[in-house]
Amino acid sequence: MKIKLNKNILVYAVVVLLTFALSVSFFVIGAKNKTIKQNKTQITEITKQLDDAKNQIAEKEKQNGELNQKLEQAQTENGNLQKENNNLKTEIEKLNAEKLIEAEKLTALQNSPQSVYPPADKVCYLTFDDGPSDNTLKILDILDRFNAKATFFVIGSSGKLDYVKQIHERGHVVGLHSDSHKYNVIYSSTDAYFADLEAISNKVEQIIGIKSKIMRFPGGGSNGVSKKYCVGIMSRLTNQVKAKGYAYFDWNVSSGDAERNNVPAAQIVNNVLIQSANKNSICVLMHDSAAKGTTVEALPAMLDGLAKMGFRFEGLTESTYGYCHAVNN
Template sequence: MEKQRLSIVVKQNNLFKKMIFVLSLLIILISILLAVFGVKYNKTKQNLKTVAAQKAAVEQSLSERESLFADEKGSLNGEISKLNEQVSLKREQESRALAEANAGKVVYLTFDDGPSPNTPRIIDILNENGVKATFFVKNGGKYNGYMKNITESGNQIALHSYSHDYPQVYASEQAFFDDLQKISDLVYNETGVRTNIFRFPGGSSNTISRKYSPGIMTTLTKEVQEKGYCYFDWNVSSGDAESREQPKNTIIENCKKVPKSNTIVVLMHDSAVKNTTVEALPEIIAYYKSMGYSFGVLSEKTYPVHQKVNN
């Protein structure tokens, strides 16, 4: 009996040892599996971080490329728009030239630097001869009221400069457009007319602007047109600005030096000291009439007379 009980105890001990061994193996196996899973998890986690970083980098690159593409697209659209405007302007100018060629010979009398005490005298002579002219005005101080006389008499009022001070006007592009806006506002306040007809102080071919801003005329001649202004130079000069009071006969003879063109734009000046210009005006008008010219005022529909830009 005792032997049988001892045998059972031995069997139980052996079974317990086996169980401990198996349990130890399970613990070791689980530990190994956990270690392997942990390594794989960390590696997967790191891979996910790497993929996320790569995704973010790709998205950033795509965003930058989209932004660059949008900028390039906007720039190209801007260039296309400018080219279309230039083509449209060229076609319009060609159309004007054809229309004027068909209309015959036209002379445009223009007066710079008014209003002045001579403005009413000029208007009276124009009325007496049944013709109209274009007045490129500046700030005339106490004579600014004559601007309304210009428009009410059926003549064309146009912009020249507020100050007509070369160092100020041509100091920079901003200074130029500030001056242009001031004379535009002054004309509007005096007459109720918002005109876009314009002449550069000194003309577009002036070289004095180079002294203050080299190259500015090349830029301004393009920008004024882009802003909707029509600028005009001249192809006949009376020469009345060459001296304080040019002899009357000299002015008349200068006005007879016409180019081979159906469109004549005559430069004269309206200021307090230009009395001989006023005196010469009736004979100038008579000469052009005798040569078969009709008289007009400058407008957007007039083919522009432009000189060569020298700055």
């Protein structure tokens, strides 16, 4: 009886114990489940926050990209505006330069006594550049034979500048060409040009006692060589010389004796007579430097031919029409 009672108590105790253990287990599992659920919620929450952050970053990157694009556009626009600005500045400078040239042209017109029309009658202006030389003396003799007057555009570097005394005394015109005749020097600036012109002017004045106002540009007013040394210089000089009271002369007949040395005399005669045939008045370009012997040889036949065409031979004056070429620089 006692053992049976004890057995029951034991069974009861086991049942109570098991029930307790089971309850504890349920409680623990419940608690764990609750924690897991809480963690899951947290993870979901964090994931959501992470996604939001990612979206925000993407949005910012997009905005950044748009801003970069706008910046590039603004930079391009700025570049274009600067370019336009530079173009306008260049245009203004060009217009100012043109305005200056126009003003100089006006002064030149007011100051220059030079005729703007060629003579209406048959007159021939023989001109000789780059002398004097010993050839000049031979030319003077030939001119005397034809009772012809001519113009000599002299250079200081000829070495025979003293011959201008004879040129002048025998009734011809001494014109100024250049002191050095070095294109790279005289056409480097208008100041350099006038320094050279003044030098030859002074030398001539010392010999013949008068200031010559008759001149010819080395290469002529139409020369393009000067562009190598100073862009636009001929546009300035052709006006400035007139504004300073000079009369400058180009030509409308070229003897062709400058193409090379020793151009045959017959060819020089031909060149001049063919070009003169259809003209009323002529200004003939020739050279009397030491190397131009065939020009001297050509003169008698040339003068004879021109006289037969009805031309008379005169020296240039400050009021003679300039036979000026279109300016190329």
